[in-house]
Amino acid sequence: MTPIHEPLSEEAAARLVHVAALTKSAVVIRGGGTRSLHATPEGTDVLSARGLNGIVAYNPAEMTMTARAGTPLETVEAALAEKRQMLAFEPNDLRAALGTSGIPTIGGVFATNASGPRRFVAGAARDSLLGVRFVNGRGEVVKAGGRVMKNVTGLDLAKLLAGSHGSLALLTEVTFRLLPVPETAATIVVSNLNDAEAAAAMATAMSMSVEVSGAAHLPESVRGRFVGGALPDGAATVLRLEGLAASVAVRAEKLGAAMARFGAVSQIEAETTRRLWREIRDAAPYADGTPRPLWRVSVAPIAGQQLVAALRLETGVDAFYDWQGGLVWLRMESDPEAALLRRYIKAVGGGHTTLLRARPEVLAATETVQPQSDAVAALSARVKASFDPNALFVSRMVG
Incomplete structure (x- = not known):
């Protein structure tokens, strides 16, 4: 049976990694286990961050939060909701699509760079990351970045860890920036476009000054599997607008008029919009x-x-x-x-x-995962050697 270690402190985690380094034992890092589909190799220890739990600091005025890596994502989002704030990058929840269980953690979000529909305008998870604490492959505790946006010391180091899937270090604490929750949202739907026509319509929408925050195309094969089949018949090209109610109304009218030359235009309101974009985020049609x-x-x-x-x-x-x-x-x-x-x-x-x-x-x-070019592979190997010189950390995560 594979040993699973759940240290309750950063110091305990560092000791475990230090022992693994001395004994040259392979280690798989795990957050909530929501994306782990590969079997853990025989003789490999699992080091879970779930015991590193809790919000360390939350400054709504500065729109920043610091949390331990094993803190459930739902805990973070509940605290933010009380202050009408949110994670800009809309981290996705792929448990239904992957057929996994577990509880998503904030450390896992950044370790996988999990980013949803707003990513192409608001940036990926790594772009919201201000600072980290982590345990490297020597069992050393390292701090990079800070707790305010003006403090950029070590910021690039923090971003290296975002999307590293546990292959470089064990994240123990993350600091990230936030955004206010928009007052309302609406979605313009353009119906019956083929894929090429939809690409042209989305490009036109993105060139306008209406601040589209989501642009997706749902072919007829999947359209009926969103929002309980409530979208109009035919393929749906969907464009999200967010902000103050008066602003959204004006921008929706302008965007709808521009999209009318591509096809039939309709609009869905805030509640259905929120559900639709969660389902797009989480690849809901393929949770089959x-x-x-x-x-x-x-x-x-x-x-x-x-x-x-x-x-x-x-x-x-x-x-x-x-x-x-x-x-x-x-x-x-x-x-x-x-x-x-x-x-x-x-x-x-x-x-x-x-x-x-x-x-x-x-x-x-x-x-x-996409094979790397020789140049990128060589650079990745040097980064790996710097963080984890004994190659202790074995990534078994996807997504």
Whole structure:
């Protein structure tokens, strides 16, 4: 049975890593376990951050918070909701899509750089990260960054850890910036566009001064699986507006008029808007209880529909688009088709792929993350050697 260690303090975590370094034991770092689909290798210890729990400091006036890495995300969001503040990057919850359980943690959010629909205008999780405390592969406690936005000492070091999936260090504490919750929201829906037409409509919307905070395209194959089928018939291109009620009303009228040349336009109001974008964020159409391969693909916005069109000529694939088309959620019918997918990604100008879900034996046999170029791989190896010289930390996370 794989040993699972849950230290209750940063000092205890550092001692555990120090012992692992002395004995050259491999360590898998785990947060809430919501994205861990790979089996833990035999002889590997699991070091969980769940015992490092609690909000350390919250300054609503400065719009910053510091929390220990194992603090449940719901605890953080509940505290923010009381002050009408939020995480700008909308961290996604993929438990339903991946068929996992566990409790999302704030450390796991930053370790995976989990970022939702607002990412293309507000930045990713790493862009909200101001400072961190962590235990490196020598068992040393390191602090980088600070608790206010003016303090940038070590800020780039903190951002290196965001998205590192536990391969560089154990995050023990994170400090991050916040934004006010918008007073209201609305979504403009343009119906019956094909993927290429939707890409053009979204590009037009993003070029306008109406401050679109979400742009997604939901083809007819998935449209009925959002908001209980409440969207109009046909494919739905959805554009979110947020802010003061009077401002949203004016901008919605302007955006709707501009979109009318692309197709039939309708509008959904605040409550349904919030539900819709949560479902887009969490890849809700693919929370189908199956192990059919699910890819998360990041490409240039105009290239998303080109990629899917090319794939459809050769294999069975279902897809929808976020980030103005730059984030593609792809569900394959049977085989992950990793080589085919990556060949077409190269053909449309490059991008990044992550295989989020598949049968265990398929995950074990597939390179789940986009292979790095030789230059990037060499740089990554130097970074790894600096943080974790004995290569103790083995990443088994996806997403």
